[in-house]
Amino acid sequence: MVRLILKRILQAIPMLVAVSIISFMLIQIAPGDPVSAYITPESQPADIELMREKMGLNDSIITQYLRWSSSLLRGDWGYSYSNHRPVAEQIVERVPATLMLMGSALLVSIVSGAFLGVLSAIKPGGWIDRLVSLGSNIAISIPGFWLAMVLLYLFSLKLGWLPSIGMRSIGVNTTTDLLKHMIMPVIVLSFQDTAIISRYVRSRVMEELKEDYVLTEIAYGAKKSDIYFRSVLRNSLLPLITIVGMSLPRLLSGAFITESIFGWPGLGQLGINAVLRYDYSMIMATTLIASGLVILGSLLADILYGVIDPRIQELD
Amino acid sequence: MYLLKRFYKQPLSTKLAIVTLLILVMGAVAADLYPADPYKTNIANSLQSPSWSHPFGTDDLGRDYFARILHGGRATLTVGLLSMAISTLVGTTVGVISGYFGGTLDAILMRLVDLLMSIPSFFLILIANAYLKPGMQNIILIIGLFSWMGISRMVRSVTISIKEREYIQYAKMIGNSSKNIMLIHVLRNVAGTVWVAASIQVANAILMESALGYLGLGATQPTASWGSMLKKAQEYLGSHFYLAVFPGMLIVITVLCFNVIGNRMKEGEAQ
Numbered sequence: 001m002v003r004l005i006l007k008r009i010l011q012a013i014p015m016l017v018a019v020s021i022i023s024f025m026l027i028q029i030a031p032g033d034p035v036s037a038y039i040t041p042e043s044q045p046a047d048i049e050l051m052r053e054k055m056g057l058n059d060s061i062i063t064q065y066l067r068w069s070s071s072l073l074r075g076d077w078g079y080s081y082s083n084h085r086p087v088a089e090q091i092v093e094r095v096p097a098t099l100m101l102m103g104s105a106l107l108v109s110i111v112s113g114a115f116l117g118v119l120s121a122i123k124p125g126g127w128i129d130r131l132v133s134l135g136s137n138i139a140i141s142i143p144g145f146w147l148a149m150v151l152l153y154l155f156s157l158k159l160g161w162l163p164s165i166g167m168r169s170i171g172v173n174t175t176t177d178l179l180k181h182m183i184m185p186v187i188v189l190s191f192q193d194t195a196i197i198s199r200y201v202r203s204r205v206m207e208e209l210k211e212d213y214v215l216t217e218i219a220y221g222a223k224k225s226d227i228y229f230r231s232v233l234r235n236s237l238l239p240l241i242t243i244v245g246m247s248l249p250r251l252l253s254g255a256f257i258t259e260s261i262f263g264w265p266g267l268g269q270l271g272i273n274a275v276l277r278y279d280y281s282m283i284m285a286t287t288l289i290a291s292g293l294v295i296l297g298s299l300l301a302d303i304l305y306g307v308i309d310p311r312i313q314e315l316d
Numbered sequence: 317m318y319l320l321k322r323f324y325k326q327p328l329s330t331k332l333a334i335v336t337l338l339i340l341v342m343g344a345v346a347a348d349l350y351p352a353d354p355y356k357t358n359i360a361n362s363l364q365s366p367s368w369s370h371p372f373g374t375d376d377l378g379r380d381y382f383a384r385i386l387h388g389g390r391a392t393l394t395v396g397l398l399s400m401a402i403s404t405l406v407g408t409t410v411g412v413i414s415g416y417f418g419g420t421l422d423a424i425l426m427r428l429v430d431l432l433m434s435i436p437s438f439f440l441i442l443i444a445n446a447y448l449k450p451g452m453q454n455i456i457l458i459i460g461l462f463s464w465m466g467i468s469r470m471v472r473s474v475t476i477s478i479k480e481r482e483y484i485q486y487a488k489m490i491g492n493s494s495k496n497i498m499l500i501h502v503l504r505n506v507a508g509t510v511w512v513a514a515s516i517q518v519a520n521a522i523l524m525e526s527a528l529g530y531l532g533l534g535a536t537q538p539t540a541s542w543g544s545m546l547k548k549a550q551e552y553l554g555s556h557f558y559l560a561v562f563p564g565m566l567i568v569i570t571v572l573c574f575n576v577i578g579n580r581m582k583e584g585e586a587q
Contacts, residue, residue, distance in 0.1 A: 018431050137579075141571035143523050143543075145530050146564040149550060157554045253438030257527055272531065275442050283443060291435045298434075 004306045012299050016292060020072070023287035024065050068284070078281040082274075087285045090270060095289070097167060098259070098266035102251055104186045106244060109193035114237065116194070117201025118228050124206060132202075136195035144254050148188045148261045155184065165263035185262045189254050193247055200243055204236035238309055245301025248294045330580045333573040340570055344393050347386035354383035354540075365558065372562050375548065384540055385562055391541035392570070395456050396522040402460025403521075404467060404514045411471025412498050412506065416479055426472070429465045437462050441524065445533045452539075455528065459521050467513040474506045508585045515578030519571040526567050542567050 052058050059067070071078070077088035116136075120129035156164035163169060167181050208214070209232060217227050256268035263269070267286060274282035323334065347354075357379055364374040372381035414425040432440075441462050448454045478484065479502065487497050529543025530550075542563035549559035 015431060015434060019435060022431070022435065137572060137575055138568065141519065141523075141568050141575055143526050143530075143564070143567055143571075145527060146546060146560070146567065149546065149553060149560050149564070153553050153557055153560070249433060249436045253436040256436070256438055256442070257531075260531070271439060272442065275439075276531075287435065287439060287443070290439060294434045294436065 001306065005303050008299050008302050012295050015295050019291040019295070020069055020288055021065065023284050023291070024068060028061055028064075072288075077285050080274075080279055080282045082277045082279045082282070087281050090282070091267065091285055091289055094265060094267045094270050097264060098255055098268060101182070101185055101189060101259070101264060101266060102255055104182060105189035105251065106193070108186055109190040109197055110240065110244070112190070113194045113197025114201050114233060114240075116198040117236075118205055118233055120198070121202045121205035121209070122228060124202075129202075132198060136198055139191050139195035142191065144188050144191070145257050145261055147191060148184065148258065151184045151187065152261075167265055181262075185258050185264055188258050188261075189251065192254065193251065196247065197240065197243065200240065201233075201236055204239065205232055208232045208235050238305070241301050241305045241308070245298040248297040252290055252294060326580065329576055333576040333580075336569060337573045337577075340389060340566075340573075341393065343386050344390040347383070347390050350383050350386055354379060354387045356380075365556075373556075373558055375545075375559060381559070381562065384545065385542075385566065388540045388542045388545055388563060389566065389570075391452065391539060392522055392525060392543070392567070395452065395459065395525040395541065396518045396570075396574075398456045399460035399463070399521040399525075400514055400517040402457065403464040403517055404510060405464075406461065407464035407467025407513070408471050408503075408506065408510050410464065411468040412475050412502050414468065415472035415475025416494065416498055416502060418476070422472075425468075429468055432462070433465050438524070438527065441528065442531070442533065445528055450533060455525060459524050463517065463520060463524070467510070467517065470509050470513055471506050474509050475502055478502065478505045508581070512578050512581045512585060515574050515581060519574035519578065522567065522571050522574070 057064075068078075075088060077086065077091070079085065080087050080090060116132050120126075120132040123129060152164055155162040162183055163181050167178065169177050169181075205228070214227060214232065217231060252268075255266065256272055258264065259266045259268035260272045267289060270282065271286035271290065273279075274286055323331065326334070358374075361374055366373040366381075372385055375381050375384065410425055410429075414422045441458050444458045444462070445455065448458070484497060484501050487501060488494075525541060526543030526546065529541045529545075530547050532544070532547055545563040546560060549556075549563065552559050
């Protein structure tokens with residue numbers, strides 16, 4: 001077990017380094033000058049040069065990368081070019097909101113996806129199956145931001161049931177308020193994964209139903225709902241860990257858009273604003289953190305799988 | 317005739333998807349035949365609800381919304397199809413080479429794929445797009461170049477499974493070059509997989525483009541794609557919801573059609 005965990009961690013480290021190089025390079029090859037944010041009409045060429053020197057923009061790329069990555073490891077993530085606050089501080093503030101949103105969305109999509117998947121596997125080709133299949137086809141074809149617009153129109157503008165923006169109402173600090181703010185972003189974010197998971201669970205359950213133990217349970221007179229939702233579902237859920245691990249990049253991409261529409265104060269909103277403002281240090285940091293979360297997530301998924309299903313280690 | 321026969325054998329959903337796509341493509345190709353000018357502004361006539369003279373109403377600058385939808389469809393479909401062409405080409409090439417030669421080359425290419433897949437692609441595309449000059453060509457290029465990884469993995473696994481077959485071993489033995497074997501035999505065998513991936517890739521590219529357009533990084537004004545029309549529509553969400561309905565519904569329908577066709581081809585592959 002320890003060997004498996006160590007091996008996966010050792011595999012993840014070069015990936016993180018490579019991601020850091022990519023995120024650094026992406027910004028280096030980009031046009032636009034970070035100094036321009038500080039230039040006023042009164043700035044003299046000498047001042048601008050001094051500024052460049054001070055920001056370390058005159059050193060070679062390798063020096064800049066090494067300096068950047070070594071200070072990253074020391075916890076110094078630099079300052080945002082646009083609001084001059086420490087990058088690390090802003091990211092630490094934002095990560096919990098994103099994790100909360102993504103975690104809730106994952107939970108919702110696993111539970112509803114598993115439920116819909118089992119329902120449609122009970123009678124393949126039946127009306128439930130066809131309805132779920134149509135629904136999941138539509139769900140993977142809807143742009144998240146458009147779904148968000150429609151929900152906003154219906155539930156905020158027309159019916160006035162749900163708040164349209166942010167994470168909490170100003171001055172209110174209750175769980176109900178937080179939950180109300182979460183409903184729409186979580187629906188938007190979990191929509192696609194619910195469809196993908198339900199399809200996956202459906203085909204797994206159909207395979208599982210052919211197993212001998214199901215026949216035995218039927219012969220012993222077990223209740224149908226017990227067979228489907230206990231034994232069969234439990235056996236079908238295990239490989240779902242891998243599916244969830246693989247869906248993390250998509251989920252995070254979705255979080256970027258969802259957060260910026262609903263004004264959710266998370267990493268995605270921070271990242272998109274950084275891109276639109278050419279905020280170099282912030283872009284590098286969000287790319288790194290976002291990719292780091294994905295790499296860490298799939299690492300966890302692999303390890304979890306190994307812990308739950310010991311056969312994996314023997315194969316390894 | 318053969319095509320018609322094959323069409324007739326398809327399930328209803330696939331038939332519907334094919335017909336709808338044909339209509340959408342015709343609309344995009346023949347957009348110029350529609351008399352209203354999508355760029356002509358008329359402030360006095362702004363934000364009109366749908367009527368006989370303006371079937372989809374008018375936008376905030378008084379431009380005919382139906383004409384803009386037709387031209388927007390042209391932009392959206394162009395981005396979808398061309399970026400699919402790029403990602404399919406790159407993905408198939410990498411997949412076939414990686415699977416056929418194996419060894420170190422395979423390991424390097426697949427690590428590269430792993431790496432690119434671990435960075436949320438939307439953010440990658442967003443960054444690249446924000447720094448390049450906005451415009452259709454760059455969007456097509458960027459979406460194409462950042463979404464080939466999935467295809468290359470699929471093509472690679474098919475290539476690995478067929479390269480040990482006897483006729484390929486035989487072709488090697490009688491002195492065919494690797495290039496010829498890959499171009500003739502391997503490519504023919506991965507074609508089915510590539511078609512499936514291509515159809516789904518169009519759907520994904522359209523979704524990607526519309527999200528970029530929505531963030532204001534898509535097609536530049538006055539040209540519109542369905543995504544960039546939605547950006548504008550959001551400002552009038554409360555008062556003129558129809559502005560958001562038409563482009564949004566059309567994106568859903570188009571993407572749905574490509575997904576349905578892709579899934580149908582996958583079923584055909586499996587049989």
